[in-house]
Amino acid sequence: MVTPPVQQTSPTFVGMPAFPEAAQRELANTQQRQNLHRATHTIRAKRAAVVGEVADWEAIRVAGAAAKDEALHHLGDYLEQLEQSLTARGATVHWARDAAEANRIVVDVARAKGVDEVVKVKSMATQEIELNEALEAAGIHAWETDLAELIVQLFGDLPSHILVPAIHRNRTEIRDVFLREMGNVGRPAPADLTDEPARLAEAARLHLREKFLRARVAVSGANFAIADTGTLVVVESEGNGRMCLTLPETLISVVGIEKVLPTWDDLGPMLQLLPRSSTGERMNPYTTMWTGVHEGDGPQEVHVVLLDNGRSHVLADSVGRQALRCIRCSACLNVCPVYERTGGHAYGSVYPGPIGAVLNPQLRGTTSEVDASLPYASSLCGACFDACPVRINIPELLVELRGTVAEQGGHRAESAAMKAAAWVLSDPRRLAVAQRGATTAGKLIGKRTITRVPGLGAWTDARNVPTPPKETFRQWWARERDTSGGEAGPRGRADGIPKPGDGTDAGGEA
């Protein structure tokens, strides 16, 4: 089998430092940490409340995972069926092997329509391929219309969360950027704008409305693409999605090939899982479903770009492919103790948090510094797996990926230390010798604390090394309970290890 190619790291993230380095910089931003703490804890509580309302949540998770697995395991068949359904309903289907190809297709369609601007629905796939930059390079303005994406765009910033990309900004920062930047790209913000969220949302409504009403081409992604009917689904809150999907004459949707669902009925579990996991609502305010071209209603020219860009590479790994079930709900980000502190930028990709830590190294390979470090950007606490609505076992994947990184020689010192430890721990005599060595050191050090060990700089910067004991447990046992004939003496050797052929395991009861 020829392994399908990985995704090329997009220009924005080329040369990103390893996660620990980037994380350290982010941790110094106390405003951001405060915003993130508040935000993640709020969504966490909301999610827990609405998930708790559903009696058979676990059964729905299983059904959701099964639907995605069915699509992924037979992806070739379902993609062909999707294409056929879409084409039969008047849509034009394009295929894109990578980001450059997808961007070219979108730019060509927009050019053919003779426009110099497009309105955009928030979409992870188009962020991944950096479509906005490609459109700008072709002289076409791409207006983000989701409020948070608009904020990020006005800041010239990068999103830091899948669902609430401007989570790292507070209301005062947002008011300032609205006042400063809106006028440069369209209707200015009212001069008396305050930092009340309702006033800020109103300013965005007015600013964007003129763009919606005049736009002739829209670009979207899709949350789901249903193979048996050819229906695309966009799940949103603000109505900017409906505006983009309804008003323009031409609609281009960039859809990752893993977004396929086999049948219409699979929407049953998905539309229960996604809103509750994502925004912590029983249902999101608006969901739009369209099936090709609907005569007299909405865009009369509908394009769908099916995007690979490393997904088939992920699919080729029989364990790793479960990451493609991801429905981009961001529940794993909100429960992650690491994400909560570092925020999204340290992950060096549009996919941050636990899912990013497994998805990016699989999509892009583990050769870059940041991708090789991402599998370690976790404490393996498992909260992400519990929260995942499609049961992606993120901790399992992280451990797998650490194995991949270790095998490619990523962490040489650690791997040498582990080998030495294995050699010592695999033989009780070697361990006893090593422990005697440690107690000797312990006697020399006494009550002092070891704050630095030469050669372990990064490790001991933040930690003290435990002072070795003056006596090991085995030595204590041998001293206290002399086994050469003592009354409480256990079966076995003087060092407490059962003799071979004792006929019993330690602690075993007949």
Added chain:
Amino acid sequence: MGAREEILARVRSATADVTTESRLDATSRRSEGRVPAGRRNPSEETVELFAENVADYEATVVRVPADAVAEAIVEQLRSLGRRSVVTPSGLDAGWVDALRGEFEVVAETDATSAQALDVIDAVVTAAAVGIATTGTIVLDHAPDQGRRALTLVPDTHVCVIREDQIEHDVPESVTRLHAEAAHARPLTWISGPSATSDIELQRVEGVHGPRTLVVVIAGA
């Protein structure tokens, strides 16, 4: 090799280890044999739950007997101070007549552009399906609901739903929509007025979609 062939070849090679049978053939047969589900009345608890959950999104909910719907619509629009209203081509003629008495009524066919809709205060529509556990209204944009722009651009949406259109949960609603071939039409699922929590996660009702949503539940 073209992009299509190459992606399909990559995907097939990537899944060469899969030994399970695809559901694909079985499901397409099942869909073909479906018959539309019959209308049956939901339990009072289901209707109550629907009303409660819609109201929880800060939408206005009123329950009236079928013969009092026209009056309820007029009353709601009046108390909101709306002056002009656009009506879908297939909207109940009795409701339209009642509106004519008090508001400037614009027919769907006379408001063909988004700009024209932008200056109209409100829209009145019927609905296709209601979902009780989530407080959701599904529009399938049949003639009594009008094309999608109608329920998007005006700032107030008054939506009338019959009790027998309310299903208890999401899966049965999804199945019902399929049985009624609703996927052949565009669908809009509406759960409360438009909202955003993008600024410090504080929920703000009303961004781009109608900021005021009134749901009239019509009894028997």
